[in-house]
Amino acid sequence: MKNIFHPLVENPYRKKDIDAAVKVLKTNKITIGPITNKFENIFRKKLKTNFSLMVNSGSSANLLALQCLINPYRKQRLKRGDEVLIPSLCWSTSLWPIIQSGLIPKFVDVDVNTLNINIEDLKKKVSKKTKAILIVHVLGNCTDMNELMKIKKRNKLILIEDTCESLGTKFKNKYLGSFGEFSTFSFYSSHQISSGEGGMLCCQNNEDYEIIKSLRSHGWSRGLKNETKIAKNNRQLDKRFIFYNSGFNLRPTDVSASIGLSQFRDLNKFMKIRTANRQMIINEIKKNFIVNNNLFITKENNFVKASWFGIPIILSKKISRENFIKGIEKNGVQTRPIISGNFLKQPSIKKYKLNKNLKLKNSDYINDHGLFIGLPTKLMTKINVKKLVKVFEKNI
Numbered sequence: 001m002k003n004i005f006h007p008l009v010e011n012p013y014r015k016k017d018i019d020a021a022v023k024v025l026k027t028n029k030i031t032i033g034p035i036t037n038k039f040e041n042i043f044r045k046k047l048k049t050n051f052s053l054m055v056n057s058g059s060s061a062n063l064l065a066l067q068c069l070i071n072p073y074r075k076q077r078l079k080r081g082d083e084v085l086i087p088s089l090c091w092s093t094s095l096w097p098i099i100q101s102g103l104i105p106k107f108v109d110v111d112v113n114t115l116n117i118n119i120e121d122l123k124k125k126v127s128k129k130t131k132a133i134l135i136v137h138v139l140g141n142c143t144d145m146n147e148l149m150k151i152k153k154r155n156k157l158i159l160i161e162d163t164c165e166s167l168g169t170k171f172k173n174k175y176l177g178s179f180g181e182f183s184t185f186s187f188y189s190s191h192q193i194s195s196g197e198g199g200m201l202c203c204q205n206n207e208d209y210e211i212i213k214s215l216r217s218h219g220w221s222r223g224l225k226n227e228t229k230i231a232k233n234n235r236q237l238d239k240r241f242i243f244y245n246s247g248f249n250l251r252p253t254d255v256s257a258s259i260g261l262s263q264f265r266d267l268n269k270f271m272k273i274r275t276a277n278r279q280m281i282i283n284e285i286k287k288n289f290i291v292n293n294n295l296f297i298t299k300e301n302n303f304v305k306a307s308w309f310g311i312p313i314i315l316s317k318k319i320s321r322e323n324f325i326k327g328i329e330k331n332g333v334q335t336r337p338i339i340s341g342n343f344l345k346q347p348s349i350k351k352y353k354l355n356k357n358l359k360l361k362n363s364d365y366i367n368d369h370g371l372f373i374g375l376p377t378k379l380m381t382k383i384n385v386k387k388l389v390k391v392f393e394k395n396i
Contacts, residue, residue: 003332004332004333004334005332005333005384005387005388006332006333006334006373006374006384006388007334007374008190008310008334008335008336008372008373008374009189009190009374010374010376010377010378012189012190012193012194012263012377013194013259014262016262017259017262017263018259020258020259020261020262021255021258021259023258024254024255024258025255029254030253030254030255031251031253031254032054032251032252032253032254032257033254034254035254035257035258035261036054036252036253036254036257038257038261039054039257039258039260039261039264040052040053040054040200042261042264042265043200043202043264044202046175046264047175047177047178047202048174048175048178049177049178049183049202049203049204050202050203050204050205050206050209051202051203051204051205051206051208051209052200052201052202053200053201053202053203053209053212053213053216054198054199054200054201054252054257054260055198055199055200055201055216055250055251055252056197056198056199056250056251056252056256057186057188057197057198057199057250058093058162058164058184058185058186058187058188058199059091059093059186059199060199060201060248060250061164061184061185061186061199061200061201062093062094062097062134062160062162062184063093063097063100063248063250064201064212064215064216064248064250065097065160065182065184065201065203065212066084066097066098066100066101066103066134066160067097067101067212067215067246068182068203068208068211068212068215069101069103069132069158070101070102070103071211071215071245071246073207073210073211073245074207074208074211075207078101078103078131078132078158080102080103081102081103081104081129082103082104082129082130082131082132083103083104083105083106083127083129083130083131083132084098084103084104084105084106084130084131084132084133084134085105085106085108085122085125085126085130085132085133085134086098086105086106086107086108086133086134086135086136087107087108087109087110087116087117087118087135087136087363088107088108088109088110088342088343088344088360088363089110089115089136089138089338089339089341089342089343089363089366090136090162090339090340090343091136091162091164091339091340091343092340092343092346092348094134094136094162095343098134099352099354103131103132104129105354106125106127106130107125107343107344107358107360108121108122108125108360109121109360109361109362109363110138110360110362110363110366111143111362112314112362112365112366113298113299114138114141114142114143114298114299114301115138115139115141115298115312115338115366116135116136116137116138116141116142116143116301117135117136117143117148118143118362119143119144119147119148119151121360122148122151123151126151126155126157130155130157131157131158132157132158132159132160133148133151133152133157133158133159133160134160134162135148135159135160135161135162135180136162136164136165136339137161137162137163137165137166137169137176138165138166138312138338138339139165139166139298139308139309139310139312139338139339139372140165140166140168140169140192140306140307140308140309141166141169141298141300141301141304141306142166142169142171142176142301142304143301144301144302144303145171145172145174145176145179145303146172146303148179149179158180158181158182159179159180159181159182160180160181160182160183160184161176161177161179161180161182161183161184162183162184163176163177163183163184163185164184164185164186164191164199165186165191165309165339166192166306166307166309167185167191167192167193167267167307168192168267168268168271168307169304169305169306169307170304170305171301171303171304172303173305177202178202180204181203181204181205181208182201182202182203182204182208183201183202183203184199184200184201184202185199185200185201185202186198186199187199187200187256187260187263190309190310190374191309192267192270192271192274192307192309193260193263193264193266193267193270194259194260194263195252195256195257195259195260195263196256196259197256198252198256198257198260206225210224210225210226211245214244214245214247215245215246215247215248215250216247216248216249216250216251217247217249217250217251218243218247218248218249219243219244219245219246219247220241220242220243220244220247221242221243221244222240222242224244230242230244267307270377271307271308273376273377273378273379274307274308274309274375274376274377275306275308276379277375277376277379277380277385278308278311278375280380280382280385281297281311281380281385281388281389282297284385284386284388284389285297285389285392287389288389288392288393290393290396291389291392291393291396293316294315294316294318294319294396295313295314295315295316295319295392295396296313296314296315296316297311297312297313297314298312298314308375309375310372310373310374310375311372311373311374311375312338312370312371312372313370313371313372313373314365314366314369314370315369315370315371316369317369319369319396321368321369321370321371323395324371324395324396325371327391327394327395328391328392328395331391331394331395332391333373333388333391334373334374335371335372335373336371336372337367337370337371337372338366338370338371338372339372341366341367341370342360342363342364342366342367344358344360344363345367
């Protein structure tokens with residue numbers, strides 16, 4: 001594309017973000033350390049979760065959450081073949097950690113108006129084999145968390161909140177990511193805040209925290225609460241190199257943590273600007289009869305104060321999605337699918353034989369008629385807002 005005037009993401013890094021990173025670089029101690037710990041603590045306190053652990057991506061956070069659930073150190077762990085409910089409108093690394101952990105995903109349809117998991121379909125999909133729900137809070141919105149928590153409690157299910165797209169959103173004045181046993185966040189460059197690459201995993205009890213802390217770093221006992229006890233029980237080993245658990249290397253650096261922390265301090269400011277930009281676009285669309293009657297922009301669910309990620313658009317059935325996207329991209333507006341569309345349509349699903357001819361009407365509709373455009377973190381000009389809507393009109 002040439003002459004892009006409305007990109008999916010602008011450069012999110014400010015001078016003070018880069019200065020924070022340079023300050024860490026000048027210490028010559030750039031791996032995980034005190035800045036990471038500081039970010040974790042500030043994040044935990046703001047969102048009111050009990051524990052927060054920074055990792056190198058939101059995808060890694062999802063992997064650690066699922067791996068923790070099957071870990072032998074967890075007293076109530078899931079077993080191979082247990083079912084995990086997941087919306088079909090999801091990202092690849094929301095789904096694959098379920099498979100990689102020996103668990104069975106069961107796909108649930110979504111709501112067309114909010115793009116989030118459909119509560120009625122969710123109720124139908126719960127079975128005796130269901131042990132957990134992994135929900136995806138889509139683009140700053142969420143489902144009815146009151147109803148979801150009733151289902152969770154009634155069926156004694158574990159809840160993992162994939163909050164990678166919705167940092168800062170509240171449901172009834174309670175932050176998304178503070179409802180479930182686990183919650184995950186992404187700090188990729190297009191998200192509400194960025195650390196370049198990076199993410200956060202939150203949990204509610206110390207047992208899970210100690211497990212994921214070890215899993216994050218090779219399975220080491222280093223830094224664990226019972227590190228001294230482990231060393232005493234393994235005197236034949238060098239206490240600095242005791243591998244207490246299975247593990248990965250999913251650690252962040254203090255460089256990425258410094259950028260993430262700098263941005264996190266201004267999360268409310270970013271949210272305010274994105275909300276203002278979104279409202280300007282919606283107001284301009286309402287003035288345009290042709291555009292207003294041929295596309296739909298999802299609204300906040302009830303009781304939600306959204307931290308918007310981008311602008312998901314649902315076209316009317318008579319508009320060709322392919323032609324619309326081709327036309328607006330030619331005119332400088334970048335697009336992408338809403339998350340990844342209905343993930344059941346992806347070739348990897350067929351390869352791993354996960355589809356089973358499941359038909360999810362709403363997810364199919366969003367896949368075939370939906371798209372997503374960016375939402376800047378800098379205040380848009382009225383000229384660019386008008387230009388954007390005129391581009392829509394031109395291609396309807």
